[in-house]
Amino acid sequence: MSAAQIELSGIERVFRLGDSEVHALRHLDVSIAPGEYVAVMGPSGSGKSTLLNLLGLLDRPNAGVYRLEGRDVTTLSPEEQARVRSERIGFVFQSFHLVPRLTAAENIALPMMLAGIPPRERADRVACALKDYGLENRAGHRPDQLSGGQRQRVAIARATIMRPAVILADEPTGNLDRATGEEVIRLLEQLNGSGVTVIIVTHDPVLGGHARRQLLMEDGALQHDSAREGAA
């Protein structure tokens, strides 16, 4: 096994709601190599989204160390974390999270705009992405003029436009019908085929079965890791 791209050790995430505490993640140790295709599964409330948010640096653990490409990212300043999010990580959400007032092309270009990439290069890369995801004649449409599948394709195009090393997708098919969902999964698998690490949260055992590695979460703890199966 090559050096881990993602390395979690002793991760704890506790939410305090008044007096009660919710242990969303308990003592998590996971290591993921570059180019892996991982499905995170488990019942609702088991901590899948919390895990993905931590991986995407949208949230900080209460304890433990998260190393991304050998670097401890939990101790980075907010500005440095933003840079890591911008350059290394692409996020795909269940509810798409497109900016309603921006067109498909503008939504796809958003991460590049935030990163300060010159307009000419942005235009070229957006044109490529629109073609790759079959959205050429939807470039000027706003999200409310797009179907669910098209919206999620725009979201995936946006997540990949900065050529991240890791794609994190939190139930990307949750709001789509079966056929459209499978199409989205195919896109993510194509990305994985080109060497990008893909981590998908899903309820669906069929879709989860596509992945080469499955992580089964339960009550904030890692219940089962298909990669350890063979080793054990």
Next chain:
Amino acid sequence: MRVPDLIRFARDAATGSPLRTSLLVLAVAIGVAAVVVLTALGDGARRYVVNEFSSIGSNLVIVLPGRSETGGFNPANAITSTPRDLTVEDARALLRGTAIRRLAPLVIGTSEISVGGKLREVIVAGTTSQFIEVRRLSLAQGRFLSEEDWGRGSAEAVIGAKIRDELFGSEPALGKLVRIGDRRCRIVGVLAASGQGLGMNNDELVIVPVALAQAMFNSNTLFRILVEARNREAIPAAKAQAEEILKLRHDGELDVTVITQDGVLATFDRLLGVLTLGVAGIAAISMAVAGILVMNVMLVSVAQRTAEIGLLKALGATGRTIRMAFLAEATMLSLAGAVVGYVLGQAGAALIRHLYPTFPAYPPTWAVLAGLVTALASGILFGVAPARRAAALDPVQALSKR
């Protein structure tokens, strides 16, 4: 994020919610427009008064018949009989005053002037040779009334610039004989064009010796005595002396009113001071209201766009970028409001000038600049808090808000 992108992003965010945006722009615009219009009124009033008074001469003390014309209502007036008239002899007596440099008695009436078949109604001023110095007028041609005994009344006249143009056109006026009422006079001088002064247009005036005017109007009273004090410091003394001399002459009764330019100006000054204070107060209030409105609307905007802010952060936006975006939006809205307010204010001032042509309602440059700068500064200042709040949002918390 690049500056053009930042501006475009902020603009789209602003135009994305037209109601919020137009409310904000309106609030700032009203503030700026209020400053422009109110200072135009205040400064216009000040300019009007200063113009009026500087055009009638300086160190001027004016004697008018009757008591207390400007001093407010005095119950004694209601009872006492008609006041004694002012006469040429009264004026002559005033020359004794040590604080008085020179003076000019003044008789006013309307008459007709005619020459070569042209006829025109004019205001005739009967006075003496020193009138031109007392009133600080200047001549375009010829000379002023000759220095002669005030009782003599030579048949000579000095005419205003406009009268000259109307009666003589391009022909020479000096030395011509004209008929004024039932008298024939020779034109000895023409006043330089000057315009308005104390409600009396010098350009349409015909000036003749005081005795001639009194004969014309068949009266021996004076309308005013214009007195010039030796200097600015001598004005109160000149006033006191005039009152004293006339009281003596009028059997110990002070039945004239002596007004000084200073007194009148001081009254106006007080009034205008209050007006300016009021203007400043209203302007400050409207600016503060606009600023607080900007802040609140921007805070609402932050709350409404929490999910978007979370998303931007998830996509790699730094806190700085988010701060700049919100600040750019607040600045843009304030700037738009300032421009709209400036245009509205100038239009308002122009409307006032159109309705009251003699009132110079121009906003002073300092006030316009102060208004614009204050609007921008308050927009930016009050935009900072919402921008900071937006930038401080935790990405995952923000994202989960819908």
